[in-house]
Amino acid sequence: MRSDPFGGQQQQRARRPGLFGNIRWWVLLAFAGYAAFYWFSNRSVDPYTGESVLIDSSLDADQEMAMGLQAYQEILQQERPLDPNAQVSRDVRAIAERLIRKVDVVETSLAEEHGLKPAHFSRDFQWEVNVIQSDQANAFCLPGGKMAVYTGLVPVAQTQDAMAVVMGHEIAHALLRHGAQRMAQQKLTQIGQMAGAASGMDPGQQQMVMSAMGYGYLLPYARSHETQADEVGLMLAAAACFDPREAIPLWERMGQASGGQAPLEFSSTHPNPGTRIQNLQALMPKAMEYRQRFCETAGGSTAMR
Numbered sequence: 338m339r340s341d342p343f344g345g346q347q348q349q350r351a352r353r354p355g356l357f358g359n360i361r362w363w364v365l366l367a368f369a370g371y372a373a374f375y376w377f378s379n380r381s382v383d384p385y386t387g388e389s390v391l392i393d394s395s396l397d398a399d400q401e402m403a404m405g406l407q408a409y410q411e412i413l414q415q416e417r418p419l420d421p422n423a424q425v426s427r428d429v430r431a432i433a434e435r436l437i438r439k440v441d442v443v444e445t446s447l448a449e450e451h452g453l454k455p456a457h458f459s460r461d462f463q464w465e466v467n468v469i470q471s472d473q474a475n476a477f478c479l480p481g482g483k484m485a486v487y488t489g490l491v492p493v494a495q496t497q498d499a500m501a502v503v504m505g506h507e508i509a510h511a512l513l514r515h516g517a518q519r520m521a522q523q524k525l526t527q528i529g530q531m532a533g534a535a536s537g538m539d540p541g542q543q544q545m546v547m548s549a550m551g552y553g554y555l556l557p558y559a560r561s562h563e564t565q566a567d568e569v570g571l572m573l574a575a576a577a578c579f580d581p582r583e584a585i586p587l588w589e590r591m592g593q594a595s596g597g598q599a600p601l602e603f604s605s606t607h608p609n610p611g612t613r614i615q616n617l618q619a620l621m622p623k624a625m626e627y628r629q630r631f632c633e634t635a636g637g638s639t640a641m642r
């Protein structure tokens with residue numbers, strides 16, 4: 338065996354004894370086996386999307402929620418929430434309550450579409466929503482149902498329907514366990530890094546192998562999470578009697594608003610605005626059907642106060 342598989346320009350490494358190269362291969366193979374084992378033993382099918390997802394089965398729902406709660410308490414200590422009796426707090430809480438009430442029926446319906454049974458994972462959530470004073474047009478929902486809306490989102494949302502679309506999107510991230518999926522993803526990345534270090538590769542070689550292993554799909558992976566959250570969130574908003582059509586002008590405004598300082602949740606990992614709006618338009622007939630099926634009392638559009 339003359340050539341070092343990871344040689345390339347690294348000529349000095351090629352001078353090492355061939356035996357070392359072989360050991361390196363065995364180490365890599367062992368780690369690849371471990372990564373494959375981790376991958377296959379932690380696959381499950383998400384009832385909302387019908388897609389196969391990677392969630393560490395050793396991470397139970399309670400742990401995940403405890404982590405969400407801890408993060409939430411830290412955030413609330415740093416960024417003091419608005420008075421719960423303030424008008425905007427009451428509006429946001431009322432929207433959240435309407436959305437949360439429809440989680441079960443929407444999950445059941447989406448699961449049926451994929452020939453699956455609902456997991457009702459979120460029945461143990463301890464939902465809570467706070468409004469945080471901030472210029473950011475941002476919102477989040479942590480595992481376990483702890484949510485926040487930043488006041489900077491209010492002028493971008495403008496209407497309660499649009500606010501419901503954003504909050505539905507955030508709730509969907511928690512329902513779809515995207516946080517747990519990202520953690521499993523990070524674990525795989527760590528396995529890859531450990532493999533690289535253990536086999537004696539230098540950082541340049543490690544990076545090459547990582548990208549060959551598909552590490553580069555992290556960004557599109559995040560995008561697919563956004564697309565999923567858009568769909569599930571839109572169905573939630575529609576089922577809760579909000580007007581899903583408000584999603585289109587909302588994301589247009591969001592695109593304009595994020596031109597300056599891009600807030601965390603709506604930054605570059607999100608689909609480009611054109612694609613997102615096309616996706617939402619394609620989902621609109623289904624959303625309107627959900628509205629007809631699950632909304633008992635549709636009212637007119639109300640402005641955010």
Ligand SMILES: [Zn+2]
Nearest residue numbers: 506563566602
């Ligand atoms: Zn998102």
